[in-house]
Amino acid sequence: MADITEISELAQKLNLWNIARGYIDLNDEKLSNLDYLKMMLEKELEIRARQKHTKLRKASKIPNKAFDASNSNKGLKWQIKQLSNLTWLKEEQNLILLGKCGTGKTGLAAQLGETAISNGHKTYYAPFDNFIAVAEKKATNPKAEAIFSYMQECDLIIIDDVFYVEPTRAELQVFYRAVTFLNETRSIIFITNRELSAWIDAAEDKHLCQTLLDRMTVNCQIVRLTDK
Secondary structure, three states: OOOHHHHHHHHHHOOOHHHHOOOOOOOOOOOOOHHHHHHHHHHHHHHHHHHHHHHHHHHHOOOOOOOOOOOOOHHHHHHHHHHOOOHHHHOOOEEEEEEOOOOOHHHHHHHHHHHHHHOOOOEEEEEHHHHHHHHHHOOOOHHHHHHHHHHHHOOEEEEEOOOOOOOOHHHHHHHHHHHHHHOOOOEEEEEEOOOHHHHHHHOOOHHHHHHHHHHHHOOEEEEEEOOO
16 A cells, blocks of 8 residues: 655645645545545656656757767777766866867767756757857847857757867857856766867967967867768
């Protein structure tokens, strides 16, 4: 038979305070079937969890891409398995996914983003150009302001195609300010096909670029993906 304490705990999670606080007498079997009530409350929580996942998944803008680890080396498979535990996310670490085009960087980021969402973490994905546009226009454009506000609520932000094309000095400044601000209380996944040392060579403002890299990598794991 279901325990009244269990039912009270379930009711509390659902904000059913009349049940949770005992204002409704669950000991009166003539009025309620405890096992049935427990099942109903559990199903309500399951439905709410699915609805929350659907809402977070839609808001995340994560692309529908899959990562195939079947041909990955043992070291990478082990690293991905460790990342799936989300310890890095709880510790607000950054990830840099580095590799040539076609090595599955975006697919791996999407997989990690899906895992984060399944664990209740707000997540947002943006290609580099979109991220820059939002950060640049957030003070003047309502849509950009709303997106940036949502990013501030997220536990995880994924930025794709970083330094795929050499950024202008102005874009680098916007990127630096936004990343420095957002990186304080959340994790960021940076996806790039360019070696970090080559970022400095490509940047107009090499000092700012070096400072950016220092901030990005201070609490960071680098995942290298190679051709299959």
